[in-house]
Amino acid sequence: MPLSSTSRIAHGLVWSLALVPLIFFIAGLSAGDFASTATILNMLGRLTGVLGVAFLLLSAALSARVPGVDQPFGGLTKLWHTHHRMGAASLFLLMLHPLLLAFSAAGYSQQAAISTLFPAFSNTAAWMGWTALILMMIFLAPSFAFFGPPQYERWKHIHALAGPAVIFALIHTFMASRTMPGMADTVIWSIFALLAVGAVSWRLLFSQRIGRLDYTVKHVEPVTDGVVELTLEPQDKPLEYEAGNFVYLTPFDKHLDAGDREEHPYTLSSSPLEPNLRIAIKSLGDASRAIQSIDPGTKVTVEGPYGRFFPAGGRVESPELWVAGGIGITPFLARMRHIQALQSGGDIVMIYAVQDESRALYADEIRELALQIPGFVLVMHYFYHEGPVSAEFLHRHCPDLGHREIYICGPLPLNELIKQHAHHAGVTHNHIHSEEFELL
Ligand SMILES: Cc1cc2nc3c(=O)[nH]c(=O)nc-3n(C[C@H](O)[C@H](O)[C@H](O)COP(=O)(O)OP(=O)(O)OC[C@H]3O[C@@H](n4cnc5c(N)ncnc54)[C@H](O)[C@@H]3O)c2cc1C
Structure with missing residues (x-):
């Protein structure tokens, strides 16, 4: 099965897993939940809570970064796209959760609505929920582009608040829970809790000692x-x-x-x-x-x-087009060094895009390796001379690009441009593989 199909299945499975509590929640609904606007709003409030906590816990579980686990997902950068999307979805749903419950309570009395939003001091479950939500707002805010590019180390320290947020959200869920029928409530949330707490503990406590x-x-x-x-x-x-x-x-x-x-x-x-x-x-x-x-x-x-950029093993099984930009040459350099060491070869066209001759990293070694690897064609692209890599340039140097596996690693605008040209040339998503030097 192609790499990207496996990866789509793996990502799909994680999203489906997040829906398990929702399915049990829906199975536990009764006619009373649809009796009036207030009960419907209350049911929707609980539903957003269930789905929001499920996304939060699975998003935490995906942050474990255990080597190898990212493989079926197409690499860590791809796995973390799902982690980010789940985190953002979780924040959105958990912000809606108290609002919907308050609107529902307003159907009974204004006082009930106010005490939903500003619970009594003795209402520990509600305060646990609010603490989790406020922590989430703090640690997720720097991840949104709206706040500008984050300074990585500061972002990382703030993101550590995810640990306490998960704990408070779990306490809230176990205390306030009337979300799923029978034992399902305890069993499902316990499994999700184990996944999340296990992952965060590995990341923060154990990986530094035994994972390095x-x-x-x-x-x-x-x-x-x-x-x-x-x-x-x-x-x-x-x-x-x-x-x-x-x-x-x-x-x-x-x-x-x-x-x-x-x-x-x-x-x-x-x-x-x-x-x-x-x-x-x-x-x-x-x-x-x-x-x-x-x-x-x-x-x-x-x-x-x-990461999982190239197929395992180092042999080139089908024609490939490589497009490298700047420091994005590093994975291709590793593959060239590997193919040469294996004394292997393959039908490979590499376009190496750089600003000008002086910015071509490893230019001499790459030219030498290109000569030593049978079937390898090296094409240099200089921005100062040609401007951005055009579709015409790609077709001129690689007329059969529609029949190749395409590997791209470079600055984001280059990655996007080549993907666009490849799509226009009829290359499907499955045959385009890109690596980004950007994890946030
Ligand atoms: C998968 C991947 C492979 C990479 N391979 C190379 C490579 O072969 N050669 C190379 O020179 N660079 C590579 N990088 C980029 C390199 O990680 C950053 O340049 C470096 O971390 C910058 O740190 P800094 O403190 O110097 O700069 P900062 O100004 O602190 O960071 C610049 C940007 O780099 C990213 N970054 C910084 N620290 C981290 C971190 N710990 N984790 C994730 N992202 C971070 C952030 O997006 C940040 O905005 C790679 C990045 C990724 C994600």
């Missing part, structure tokens, strides 16, 4: 101005990975200007057959700038591997 491998920086090679390649030597068990995978890299060096003990995602640019890991890092912010001058001998940890 120790490495040492062996070499630091400048690639060009503002880009270095680190070679990392395993201290114990080496990481097993596929070309195109990425890891979270954490340096331990208090002399770094920024980023000491901070984890950042980077694609492995080495072939999986090499004994050491190689990572090319472009200076794009504080931590990636500071790491340009990291010293050999520095201890680092890597967590992963994550």
Whole structure:
């Protein structure tokens, strides 16, 4: 089955799982729930609560980042799209939840409506719910584009409020619960709670101790101005990975200007057959700038591997078109190094899009590898000369693009442009694979 079909099924299953409490909730409804506007509003208020909590708990479960779990979902970046959508849906539904209950109460008395929105101090269940909702508003707000691009480390610290929000939402649900008939209430919410609490505990407590491998920086090679390649030597068990995978890299060096003990995602640019890991890092912010001058001998940890860009194994089974932009060359470099090490080949056209000649990272090595890999065609695209990659450019250099698997990794506008050209050329969604260097 094609990679993207598996991925669609996996994402579909998670959304379907979130609907399980809703199905039980609907099964438990009676004629009384539809007797008047007030009872209907009350039923809708409870329904938004059930679905909102289900989305919140599953969204938390998806944040675990256990290596390998992202594979059926098409990689971590894709899995986190679902995590974000579920989180946003959960916030929307849980904001509606008290409003609908208050409107329903207004059908009985104004006082009832007010005390739904401003519950008595003794109403612990309601206060737990409000605390969860307020925490959600705080930790989810920076994720919305409306508030501008978030500063990652600040975003991450605020996002840690997800843990207490999940706990308060669960207490509210167990205390206030009259959502599903019979034992279903306890059983279903307990399973969801286990998934969410297990995932958050793994992420915050255990992954840092048992989920990371120790490495040492062996070499630091400048690639060009503002880009270095680190070679990392395993201290114990080496990481097993596929070309195109990425890891979270954490340096331990208090002399770094920024980023000491901070984890950042980077694609492995080495072939999986090499004994050491190689990572090319472009200076794009504080931590990636500071790491340009990291010293050999520095201890680092890597967590992963994550991502599922290329098919496993390294062999090229069908014709491929690769489009790389800027630092997005890293997964392709890993695959070229791997194919060359396997002494394999394949029908591959690679378009490497850069601003100008001086910005082409690894240009010499890539030209050399392209010559060594049978069937490999390298096409350079210079923005200053050609402007954005046009459909005409693609068709000129790859006339049969409609019959190829297409792999894209570069800045978002390039990814979107190539997808558009590919769709116009009749390539279906299943045959287009893209990696984004953006997780938020
Ligand atoms: C899957 C993936 C693969 C990547 N591969 C490479 C690579 O091979 N080479 C390379 O140079 N860069 C790569 N990046 C980008 C790299 O992670 C960021 O440039 C780096 O984290 C920036 O951190 P900073 O503190 O220097 O900059 P900041 O100014 O703090 O961050 C700039 C932007 O980078 C993103 N970012 C920062 N920290 C993190 C984090 N811990 N987790 C997720 N996103 C973060 C945020 O979107 C942020 O807005 C990759 C990113 C992803 C998601």
